[in-house]
Amino acid sequence: MGDSERLKGLLDGSIDPSVIEDDPELYSMAERIYGRDALEEMGVSPPVKPKAHGIAASNGNGGVELPEADIDPEEGMDEARKPRRSKILITASVICLCIVASNVAVGIGAYVPLCEDEVGPKVLTYTSSATEIDGSLLISWTVTGMNISSNYSITWVISEDGSNEVVDEGGSSWTAGETVRIQTENWMVTKPPYTYLSVLHLEGVAVAYSNGTVGDSVQALANIQQLTPKCEDNTRLLWTELPEYNDIGSWESAGTGGIIDGALMMLFGLTTILLFLRKR
Secondary structure (H helix, E strand, C coil): CCHHHHHHHHHHCCCCHHHHHHCHHHHHHHHHHHCHHHHHHCCCCCCCCCCCCEEEEECCCCEEEEECCCCCHHHHHHHHHHHHHHHHHHHHHHHHHHHHHHHHHCCHHHCCCCCCCCCCCCCCEEEEEEEEECCEEEEEEEEECCCCCCEEEEEEEEEECCCCEEEEEEEEEEECCCCEEEEEEEEECCCCCCEEEEEEEECCEEEEEEEEECCEECCCCEECCCCCCCHHHCCEECHHHHHHCCCHHHEECCCCCCHHHHHHHHHHHHHHHHHHHHHC
């Protein structure tokens, strides 16, 4: 059937509907003349467009068929996220490595004041004084800088007649409820000069001595000072004590590291190298 015959049949309504369905141009013309609703009432369906399998492109020698690539949008987004995720992991690993290394070399405490010094006297001192009044030898001991809840004791030897006669050998013990303690004892004496020897113990260990005579007291001839650790001298954080980072016991001096420090440095170092290689 020629074009003129199909056009005539379309105008007078004698054309077979199947002919219209098979010819997109003829269907388009019929749709403009009668309308799509009228065509549907006549049982004429729109022609099915063939699926395009490629893009025709001219290379000067004719057309070539270029297949269309099926691109999954989600797959493309995942590919875009991978480089960004890799950079974040590498950055986090490098930061952790720098923190661990600087903690060993200088100490985190040198940059961030997390540690808190213990409040209270930092030096344990032990002094005594003695006097004789009307045949009574009075000796007073003073202890400062004690640790709360620690066990202390004083032992003494009291003599007269220049240490030739022992008047008393005794002692006193207590659990510190305060940082300062003053203890006074007295003995009846008759033969001067009067002397005494005393020792201060902490948890059963001798830490200070105080010896003297009446009117000439001697203050701590062998006084051992108990120094409290300072945060400024201990800047390396112990990772095992991280939950108690405010406590001075969670810190040590920088310059050396422990097993955990070495393990963490190796872990973050290897992780960083592997991430770099994987990115490449």
